[in-house]
Amino acid sequence: MKLVGSHPSPYVRRLRLWLEGHQYDFLPLDIYSEAGRAELETYTPAMKVPMLVDNEHSVYDSRIIHRYLNEKLKKESLSWEDENLMTLVDSMQESFIIILMCKRSGIDTADDRLILNLQKERIARTMPVLEQAAKDGDFSEWRYPAICLFTLLDWILFRELFTLDEYPALASFYTAQLDKDLVQETDPRATS
Ligand SMILES: N[C@@H](CCC(=O)N[C@@H](CS)C(=O)NCC(=O)O)C(=O)O
Structure with missing residues (x-):
């Protein structure tokens, strides 16, 4: 499982904090640099972080990634x-x-x-x-x-x-x- 993100993004950081204790790879990109954008483009046409790669699944948007991972990891239920x-x-x-x-x-x-x-x-x-x-x-x-x-x-x-x-x-x-x-x-x- 790979989380594509950046260091400053609060949307990425929320997932990193929530995933405490879980195994995953973190790929931080500089999303406003030419090289970072070239790499980001290979992961998401929306050009936004975070996005998650999990086997055959690509998941976009922190809220949806949380839903996807919460279903998989069964961590919490939200009212x-x-x-x-x-x-x-x-x-x-x-x-x-x-x-x-x-x-x-x-x-x-x-x-x-x-x-x-x-x-x-x-x-x-x-x-x-x-x-x-x-x-x-x-x-x-x-x-x-x-x-x-x-x-x-x-x-x-x-x-x-x-x-x-x-x-x-x-x-x-x-x-x-x-x-x-x-x-x-x-x-x-x-x-x-
Ligand atoms: N609704 C998205 C928002 C993600 C978002 O806006 N991320 C910012 C970084 S903090 C981004 O990638 N911005 C690039 C852009 O807007 O071009 C989420 O929750 O993941």
Whole structure:
């Protein structure tokens, strides 16, 4: 089994954290370099990481890879509430990536532009919901929803896109995970 990914990708890191203790090969690519793109192209036409190769199966998208592997490894069962929390985490992750990509495309992210305003509105509405969920203990177990939340929070701090100053429950959830060995081993700051 081979996980094709990159070191900084939060979508890849969530699977690496979730797969703790399982045997697999990790192929990290620099997905924005010419060589990395040439290799990525051989794995997925969507040109996105993560993707998984397992015998004859190619599986795209972290959420689907999680579903595929969870069926195979029988690790955990997720409630509909868990699924909703993960959708909120995913939509935040996507919004922050769009903002970063706008920055890297030379767009001033303080501008009043539809693409930016939509992301900012989503973030402003969703972060308090995640804060309340953290306060209610919905992320108290180190399962896939908590892992996805952690990799989101760590990535937005790493990319300096957000601070957790106004979100004490998220901040304490975040801090509580930092001692984990695999969290430290997969820290994108160590490889970027
Ligand atoms: N929904 C996908 C999102 C994956 C994704 O956006 N990955 C980023 C890296 S963090 C990527 O490959 N970006 C390349 C691109 O958008 O061209 C998932 O959950 O796997």
